[in-house]
Amino acid sequence: MNLDRTAVQIAKDLKQVVFIGAYAAIQYGVARSTRDIDIALATPKTDEEFERLGYNTYQERGKKVIRTRNGIKIDVYTKDVSGILIREIFASALTVRKADYPIRIMCLEALLLAKMRAGRPQDNDDIRQLCKLRGKAIRWELVESMARGLETIQLRQYVSALS
């Protein structure tokens, strides 16, 4: 399984795309991830458009599933990611090079907030690792601009406890 190669192909195919979720977390040093890739799209694509680009789209247990040619599942977000608007995800995204091709990934701050909101065991695990590895690199003004309620204080506490 080479997720980087798959990510580059997705970026080439879909153009206006930001990688979010576990694939973004790996870029910040998180060690483990599942085989799926989560992406944010600036402009929604129809099933026909995905099919034309070589992706398989079908219904599974009542949910739309998109898979790459090599079978990797893609989860597509077109409105928001855990409440963070897609335009904010795009505006704050970072560019990294994979296989000599630039791809855009969700910024650390949005990733942490999204994971805090999801709150599943794997998200809490990732938050712990991200705070340990990258806590000192967090841009707090960016957190403030996307956070709700006490989330900034909460995240500061996690960083203080873990970094």
Place this chain on the structure above:
Amino acid sequence: MRVEPSLAVVQNLRDSPAYRVSELYQLAGSRATAYRLLERLLELGLAERLNRGYFSLRSSAFQPYRLWPHLVPSLQSFKEARHFGRAYDESDVNYAKKTLHGFLSLDYRAYELTQLQTPHQYYLYVDRVEEAAQLLKTNGFSEGKAGRVSITPKSGNFENGIQRVYLDCLAAGGRSTLDAIAIEIRYRDQLAITGEFPVDLVTKVEEDLPA
């Protein structure tokens, strides 16, 4: 190791990356009881002390209390595990695969069984820990916290290997919870003891498991 029912009071906390000790005061009834409670959770391996009066809880602390005694051997093995690294990458794991012998568990065994998540830590139960540690050290490995090769003494029941790997993943919690769910989906008939998981987590694993 004894597991007192009073410890289950921590299940009233919500699963979170870190907690203040003061969050336990009200649950425990007093500050002194809160600190005693935390000490017991640390001894059991369910909690870890962090900076500045914070602590973390393994997500296995939120499994039903009746399961806790089954998790204790795994939790104790995590506490006794020794970690080694040389290049701190996959080559360390490849070396360990070739030279060390024992019972493989957690990430790499879960990956062999389910192919759900990329593995990271090579976690091996060995008969003679000191001997294995010396072998690694004489071959350039250093012992510390960050190494990807972990060795630990065998304790608890290994008769049903799949069950043991499952309980190790369940006890480790966090991302390993997904491994436990995947093992349960694939090897349900080989498990006598199983955990409880939110439906959305099980659905996610079902969707992500390779066909």
